[in-house]
Amino acid sequence: MGEPVSVVDGLALLRAAAAARYPDVQPELPARSRGVIALFEENCTVCMLCARECPAWCIHLESHKEPVPPTHEGGRPRTRNVLDRFAIDFALCLYCGICVEVCPFDALFWSPEFAYAATDPADLVHERDRLREWMWTVPAPPPWDEGAGPAPEEPG
Amino acid sequence: MTDLLPGARWGRATGRPLADVDPGDWLASATALRDAGHDYFDLLTAVDEQEAGFDVVVHLWSVPGRTSVLLRTRVPRAEPRLDSLAGVFKGAAWHERQAAEMFGIDFHGHPGLDPLLLPDGFDGAPLRKDFVLASRVVRPWPGAPEPGQSSAEAAVGRRKTLPPGVPAPGTWGSP
Ligand code: SF4
Ligand code: SF4
Numbered sequence: 001m002g003e004p005v006s007v008v009d010g011l012a013l014l015r016a017a018a019a020a021r022y023p024d025v026q027p028e029l030p031a032r033s034r035g036v037i038a039l040f041e042e043n044c045t046v047c048m049l050c051a052r053e054c055p056a057w058c059i060h061l062e063s064h065k066e067p068v069p070p071t072h073e074g075g076r077p078r079t080r081n082v083l084d085r086f087a088i089d090f091a092l093c094l095y096c097g098i099c100v101e102v103c104p105f106d107a108l109f110w111s112p113e114f115a116y117a118a119t120d121p122a123d124l125v126h127e128r129d130r131l132r133e134w135m136w137t138v139p140a141p142p143p144w145d146e147g148a149g150p151a152p153e154e155p156g
Numbered sequence: 157m158t159d160l161l162p163g164a165r166w167g168r169a170t171g172r173p174l175a176d177v178d179p180g181d182w183l184a185s186a187t188a189l190r191d192a193g194h195d196y197f198d199l200l201t202a203v204d205e206q207e208a209g210f211d212v213v214v215h216l217w218s219v220p221g222r223t224s225v226l227l228r229t230r231v232p233r234a235e236p237r238l239d240s241l242a243g244v245f246k247g248a249a250w251h252e253r254q255a256a257e258m259f260g261i262d263f264h265g266h267p268g269l270d271p272l273l274l275p276d277g278f279d280g281a282p283l284r285k286d287f288v289l290a291s292r293v294v295r296p297w298p299g300a301p302e303p304g305q306s307s308a309e310a311a312v313g314r315r316k317t318l319p320p321g322v323p324a325p326g327t328w329g330s331p
Contacts, residue, residue: 045303046304047303051298051299052317053299057297057298058298060307062307063303063304063305063306064304065304081304
C-alpha cells in the first residue's frame with residue numbers, strides 16, 4: 001500500500017480508469033448524443049432550408065431539375081429537383097442542430113457516432129454517401145422522460 | 157422589488173421581470189438587487205441597437221427564492237461607457253471583458269479590460285452590427301442556390317436570396 005487516497009482522488013482515479021478503456025470498450029452514449037449528422041437522402045426534397053439556416057454556412061447542396069413526364073394522357077409534364085451533392089463540413093459545424101430541427105421532411109438526424117477525427121480539416125467535409133451510411137447508426141428515439149409534457153406536435 | 161429601484165421602468169422579458177435603468181443608476185441598481193437577494197450573477201451581455209446605442213443586460217438569480225431578474229440599460233453609440241459591476245459581482249469582470257472586446261464598450265472602474273477571447277492585435281468590435289466579418293465576405297453563401305439549382309447557376313442568376321442576418325453588400329461596413 002502506498003499513500004492513502006482521499007475519496008475525491010479515488011473517484012477521479014476510477015473515472016480515469018473508465019475513460020482509459022476506450023477504444024477497446026466503446027462508451028455508452030445517450031440516445032440524443034450529437035455525434036454526427038446523418039442524411040436520409042430519400043426524404044430530402046432539396047428545399048435548401050438547412051443550408052440557408054445553418055449559422056456556420058457549412059452545408060453544401062447542389063441540385064438540378066429533371067422533367068417528369070405526365071402520369072396520364074393529356075396531363076402536364078412537371079419537373080422535380082434531383083440532388084447532386086449534399087456535403088457537411090464538420091470542421092465548421094458547430095453542432096447546434098438547427099439543420100436537424102429545420103428540415104421539414106425528416107431527412108436529417110443526429111447519430112451518436114463520433115469517431116471520424118481527421119488530421120486535415122479538408123477531410124472533415126463529408127459527402128452524401130458517408131452521411132447516408134451514418135443513417136444506419138441513428139438510434140430509435142428514446143422513450144419520454146418521466147413526467148415529460150406532451151410533444152408540441154401532439155394534440156392536447 | 158419594483159420600489160427597490162427608483163426611476164426604473166419595469167416590464168417583462170423571457171418570462172421574468174425586466175428593469176430598465178439609466179446608465180447613471182447602473183451600479184446602484186445592481187447593488188440594490190444583489191442586496192435584496194438576487195445575489196447570484198448569471199450573465200452580462202450587450203445588444204447592438206444601432207443608432208439607438210448599446211443595450212447592456214445582466215441576469216441575476218436568487219438561488220433560495222428561485223426567482224430571477226433582468227437589469228438593462230442603454231449607452232450611447234458615440235460614447236459607450238458604463239460603470240463596471242466587477243466590484244458588485246466578481247464574476248462580472250469576465251463578462252465585461254467580453255462585452256468590451258466584442259462591442260467596444262468601456263467599463264469604468266474595471267480591474268483590467270484585457271481581451272478575453274480575441275487574438276492579440278485584433279482590430280474592431282466583431283459583435284457590432286456594422287463590423288464586416290471577413291469570412292462572410294470571402295466565401296459565397298451556400299444557401300444561395302434555389303432548389304434545383306447548382307451553386308454555379310446561383311452565382312450568375314439574377315434573383316439573389318440573401319443570407320439571414322448579413323446585410324446586402326454596399327449597405328454595411330464602416331463608412
Ligand atoms: S448542426 Fe448547426 S452548424 Fe452543424 S450543419 Fe447543422 S445547422 Fe450547420
Ligand atoms: S432541409 Fe431537409 S429536405 Fe430540405 S434540403 Fe435540407 S435535408 Fe433536404
